[in-house]
Amino acid sequence: xxxxxxxxxxxxxxxxxxxxxxxxxxxxxxxxxxxxxxxxxxxxxxxxxxxxxxxxxxxxxxxxxxxxxxxxxxxxxxxxxxxxxxxxxxxxxxxxxxxxxxxxxxxxxxxxxxxxxxxxxxxxxxxxxxxxxxxxxxxxxxxxxxxxxxxxxxxxxxxxxxxxxxxxxxxxxxxxx
Numbered sequence: 001x002x003x004x005x006x007x008x009x010x011x012x013x014x015x016x017x018x019x020x021x022x023x024x025x026x027x028x029x030x031x032x033x034x035x036x037x038x039x040x041x042x043x044x045x046x047x048x049x050x051x052x053x054x055x056x057x058x059x060x061x062x063x064x065x066x067x068x069x070x071x072x073x074x075x076x077x078x079x080x081x082x083x084x085x086x087x088x089x090x091x092x093x094x095x096x097x098x099x100x101x102x103x104x105x106x107x108x109x110x111x112x113x114x115x116x117x118x119x120x121x122x123x124x125x126x127x128x129x130x131x132x133x134x135x136x137x138x139x140x141x142x143x144x145x146x147x148x149x150x151x152x153x154x155x156x157x158x159x160x161x162x163x164x165x166x167x168x169x170x171x172x173x174x175x176x177x
Contacts, residue, residue, distance in 0.1 A: 011083035014042045018098040036063040066100025081117040089125040103136030127162040142171045
């Protein structure tokens with residue numbers, strides 16, 4: 001995904017950069033190796049902050065498989081109420097092997113975004129990863145729907161896409177009807 005394209009359409013974007021750490025806490029009795037470090041960065045659209053063209057380091061999340069085991073925050077998430085944005089998972093080998101951790105990070109970041117009274121509109125990922133993330137998000141009570149207009153008070157909804165407008169999957173949080 002091109003940063004300029006994202007910035008022209010969304011008020012903010014959060015980027016997930018997973019990196020495998022094969023020897024993380026690797027000692028004989030450890031049950032936490034291998035590990036994964038998910039670097040989370042964000043950027044506000046230039047129209048809101050012309051000086052903010054670089055991605056800001058928001059936090060690092062650590063995982064063992066899809067299980068969260070740590071978090072370190074580096075900065076505040078400076079996004080304004082009512083703003084709409086996207087989460088972007090840039091293509092990488094580590095991303096393709098980390099759908100569970102990525103889904104967990106999305107669920108966690110969705111809480112941060114909603115606390116700011118903002119809306120997550122879309123998660124962008126490569127087509128093969130997009131399907132895996134959808135499956136993993138079902139563990140967090142997100143289910144697929146064909147009804148993109150489905151709305152009820154308190155409902156969290158967004159879609160996953162590879163960037164092609166025809167290739168999108170709508171997800172809603174809650175119990176499936």
